[in-house]
Amino acid sequence: MVKRLWLLAALALPCFAQIRPAQLSGPPVRIPSKAPAPTLYLTIVMHNEEPNIRQPDYLNREFYLQNRETLRQLCLTIRKKGATFNFQSDWNFLQAVAKYDTGDVGGGTNGKNIVKWMVEDLGFEADPHAHATKYSYADVAYLHTTVGVEPSKIVGGFIWAPPESAHWEEFREPIKGRIYPSHSWTAETLWGAATFLHQGKDDQSFGIWRPKDKNNFHVDDPSQRLNNIGNGCYTSISSKGADIAGVLRFVEAASRGVVSPDGYYTANLFISQGRLDLAVVDHLSKALDTLEPYVKQGIITWSPLMRTVNRWRSEYKSKAFRLDCAELPPAETPGK
Numbered sequence: 538m539v540k541r542l543w544l545l546a547a548l549a550l551p552c553f554a555q556i557r558p559a560q561l562s563g564p565p566v567r568i569p570s571k572a573p574a575p576t577l578y579l580t581i582v583m584h585n586e587e588p589n590i591r592q593p594d595y596l597n598r599e600f601y602l603q604n605r606e607t608l609r610q611l612c613l614t615i616r617k618k619g620a621t622f623n624f625q626s627d628w629n630f631l632q633a634v635a636k637y638d639t640g641d642v643g644g645g646t647n648g649k650n651i652v653k654w655m656v657e658d659l660g661f662e663a664d665p666h667a668h669a670t671k672y673s674y675a676d677v678a679y680l681h682t683t684v685g686v687e688p689s690k691i692v693g694g695f696i697w698a699p700p701e702s703a704h705w706e707e708f709r710e711p712i713k714g715r716i717y718p719s720h721s722w723t724a725e726t727l728w729g730a731a732t733f734l735h736q737g738k739d740d741q742s743f744g745i746w747r748p749k750d751k752n753n754f755h756v757d758d759p760s761q762r763l764n765n766i767g768n769g770c771y772t773s774i775s776s777k778g779a780d781i782a783g784v785l786r787f788v789e790a791a792s793r794g795v796v797s798p799d800g801y802y803t804a805n806l807f808i809s810q811g812r813l814d815l816a817v818v819d820h821l822s823k824a825l826d827t828l829e830p831y832v833k834q835g836i837i838t839w840s841p842l843m844r845t846v847n848r849w850r851s852e853y854k855s856k857a858f859r860l861d862c863a864e865l866p867p868a869e870t871p872g873k
């Protein structure tokens with residue numbers, strides 16, 4: 538029942554719905570040439586949602602085609618700038634892809650539907666994202682296969698707090714389809730720890746660890762199979778602007794050597810698909826230009842989520858690491 542209430546309440550707001558003042562990139566960060574800086578594994582994450590009063594219905598063909606073209610422009614921009622993309626889709630958009638994205642609608646995507654093109658031609662990752670009011674994570678994973686895409690094993694968004702609203706422990710076991718009961722899906726990794734209606738503290742951890750249980754989410758328990766990729770400091774790319782100040786705070790702190798060089802740092806730039814327009818593409822493009830020098834210096838490494846987890850397992854030997862955004866040292870006063 539608690540879960541049902543959460544689900545109903547969640548309809549009212551999109552994911553990551555905080556409205557904050559647009560904050561542009563800020564002053565350039567000066568980096569000493571021989572700073573022993575760690576790297577930040579960064580990716581761009583996008584969500585589409587279930588249709589509701591705030592979110593579009595992609596099964597509206599005209600809206601779908603318009604949104605698809607803007608999404609295509611966004612993808613081309615990400616690709617051109619050498620960044621990475623995790624496309625996290627709920628059921629409604631995937632149904633629209635299956636219904637409309639066939640034949641001659643596939644303009645500019647090598648004759649493939651938009652999701653298949655992203656995965657096969659651009660090397661992006663597709664993760665299920667489910668609010669699970671009707672379609673479970675397993676159903677959404679199955680819907681990916683109906684458009685010719687193998688979904689990742691990443692849970693693309695979940696509630697971690699308060700604990701009574703947290704439902705992520707269910708992903709320790711295979712999830713069953715509700716609409717497609719013959720299908721199941723087994724998650725390996727959690728991503729996108731959010732709070733009930735985003736009214737609490739959305740998680741802003743850098744790092745990867747194995748959450749112990751819903752009452753001890755930040756405690757690593759090596760006996761747990763599921764790992765969690767931290768969101769890093771809050772970011773947002775919207776038509777209002779690009780708020781990447783949290784990423785720049787990390788870059789600045791890392792370049793001053795005030796974060797551990799041995800840490801394993803993760804973050805993302807978040808975009809909502811429902812409000813996608815060319816202004817978003819433009820703001821993202823400029824944000825990627827702002828970040829480019831730090832990519833060249835190795836302080837930022839573009840890395841989609843699966844690659845980031847695999848790297849954590851192989852290069853970091855699956856060691857738990859977590860740094861809260863709030864623990865990042867404050868930026869140095871300019872001119873000091």
Ligand SMILES: [Zn+2]
Nearest residue numbers: 552584585586
């Ligand atoms: Zn969502």
